Amino acid sequence: MIKVRGAVTVNTDRCKGCNLCVVACPTGTLALQRSEVNDRGYHFAYMANPENCTGCCSCAWVCPDACIEVYRVKTEA
Amino acid sequence: MNLCDTMELEEIIREENKVYAVPELLDQSVHMHYCPGCSHGVVHKLISEVIAELGITDHTVGVSPVGCAVFAYNYIDVDWVEAAHGRAPAVATALNRLWPENVVFTYQGDGDMSAIGTAESIHAANRGENIVMVFVNNAIYGMTGGQMAPTTLIGQKTATTPYGRRVDLNGHPLEITNLMPLLDGTCYVTRQSVHTPAAARKTKACLKKAFENAIAKRGTSVVEVVATCNSGWKMSPEKANEWMAEHMFKVYPLGDLKDTTKEQ
Numbered sequence A: 001m002i003k004v005r006g007a008v009t010v011n012t013d014r015c016k017g018c019n020l021c022v023v024a025c026p027t028g029t030l031a032l033q034r035s036e037v038n039d040r041g042y043h044f045a046y047m048a049n050p051e052n053c054t055g056c057c058s059c060a061w062v063c064p065d066a067c068i069e070v071y072r073v074k075t076e077a
Numbered sequence B: 001m002n003l004c005d006t007m008e009l010e011e012i013i014r015e016e017n018k019v020y021a022v023p024e025l026l027d028q029s030v031h032m033h034y035c036p037g038c039s040h041g042v043v044h045k046l047i048s049e050v051i052a053e054l055g056i057t058d059h060t061v062g063v064s065p066v067g068c069a070v071f072a073y074n075y076i077d078v079d080w081v082e083a084a085h086g087r088a089p090a091v092a093t094a095l096n097r098l099w100p101e102n103v104v105f106t107y108q109g110d111g112d113m114s115a116i117g118t119a120e121s122i123h124a125a126n127r128g129e130n131i132v133m134v135f136v137n138n139a140i141y142g143m144t145g146g147q148m149a150p151t152t153l154i155g156q157k158t159a160t161t162p163y164g165r166r167v168d169l170n171g172h173p174l175e176i177t178n179l180m181p182l183l184d185g186t187c188y189v190t191r192q193s194v195h196t197p198a199a200a201r202k203t204k205a206c207l208k209k210a211f212e213n214a215i216a217k218r219g220t221s222v223v224e225v226v227a228t229c230n231s232g233w234k235m236s237p238e239k240a241n242e243w244m245a246e247h248m249f250k251v252y253p254l255g256d257l258k259d260t261t262k263e264q
């Protein structure tokens, strides 16, 4: 069986915590930091459930501040 | 548990596995000044990608508007001229006529295109200038604090229509993009949005077609992006997207309004 796994990186410095990537993610991978903020005071996005990510890029397409890069691997299990 | 489940993040996050990179042309050394969740950022990204993919970076000139996108020239790394409010299509006309080898696009808000710049926009399109007009319609004057624009919906509350826009007092929403297909100078007129991944992908394809038209000198292409101004609308970015889909798409339905490239 071919299994797809993904991962994203978030440029936490650029992130404005708008939550649009969290809404767009179909797998519940992302969340906003609850207590931590960046230099501008924004609760930045992070992979709260990294094992869910499929690398579908939905989050990256809707991010207005170009913070997200996406990685994907296919493995035969 | 198979191999994939145990895979460490460091094994996935490797250059060779990258499937989405931030656009090269979007200057990462500056922070965009837009409010969190503002549609302008997504549109900037798509334009950056299209210009890079078409290989026209070194001879593309943008004309930035007055409006929240006034600083677009700081973000997308091509040549730019900043126009007075509403005058972007006139400036773009000059740029393209004086240096026809350039690919020229305007970036205009709804205040810019459908209020102060109505004449310039309609006439550039009617003359069939070989330019792309990117029209970001958020139904409000974002930059100046959320006043009513000609595009504001009936009933929509803004700083200058605190009880909602009224037809008897404020007139009807101006659907300026609907006028564009009537003009013989336009070759491509479309209305899109960027609120979902699918919508953003579609808009990118439309922008690409529009820039290809400019390269091929087919006339004027107008790409309207129905957009949000969550600050001006006083909503969260997420709610603003929902409100837009529910209310704006009724007045500004998405889709192509004219495409002469299909007829050829």
Ligand SMILES: Cc1ncc(C[n+]2csc(CCOP(=O)(O)OP(=O)(O)O)c2C)c(N)n1
Binding pocket: B066, B067, B068, B069, B084, B085, B108, B109, B110, B111, B112, B113, B116, B136, B138, B140, B141, B142, B143, B144, B149, B229
């Ligand atoms: C000649 C002139 N008139 C008026 C203004 C004030 N002004 C600045 S931005 C703006 C409206 C911007 O709205 P829009 O074009 O919709 O852009 P947005 O900020 O919503 O993206 C106005 C009226 C100006 N700067 N110059």
Ligand code: SF4
Binding pocket: A006, A007, A008, A024, A025, A026, A027, A028, A029, A030, A052, A053, A054, A055, A056, A057, A058, A059, A060, A070
């Ligand atoms: S790539 Fe897809 S699955 Fe992964 S975080 Fe982004 S939206 Fe979610």
Ligand code: SF4
Binding pocket: A010, A014, A015, A016, A017, A018, A019, A020, A021, A022, A044, A045, A062, A063, A064, A065, A066, A067, A068, B037
């Ligand atoms: S969409 Fe972008 S700016 Fe908004 S929270 Fe996600 S990463 Fe941050």
Ligand code: SF4
Binding pocket: B033, B034, B035, B037, B038, B039, B040, B068, B138, B142, B143, B228, B229, B230, B231, B232
């Ligand atoms: S005021 Fe509105 S259009 Fe301007 S940056 Fe903020 S959300 Fe965007």
Ligand SMILES: [Mg+2]
Binding pocket: B109, B110, B111, B136, B137, B138, B139, B140, B141, B142, B149
């Ligand atoms: Mg506006």
